[in-house]
Amino acid sequence: MSQVIISMGDAIAPISGRASVYPAAMRSAEITSSGISQTAGLFAKYGEICTVLNNGNETIWAIFGASPVAAVLTTHALAPGERLDVGPMEAGFDVAVINDS
Secondary structure (H helix, E strand, O other): OOOHHHHHHEEEOOOOOOOOEEEEEEEEEEEEOOOEEEEEEOOOOOOEEEEEEEOOOOOOOEEEEEOOOOOOOOEEOOOOOOOOEEOOOOOOOOEEEEEOO
């Protein structure tokens, strides 16, 4: 199991001019990943970005969509300590995560 922190919010460009974006005002949820796909329940507003942080010690898989179901080897892999920023999101999109098998 891994502690997974998921945040959604409006995107702002960093001052340095790099390509990355960061959420300005965020809504966050914490999921303890398992062998069953779980959603964050945050539901993006149009144009927001989503940040997924794997704060655990095993690989997880994440997927984004209107009714996401995460599955091993078919979505985005996040190694322990890795962060993934995705966006802009469509309105109503959520994120689901599952442990690597």
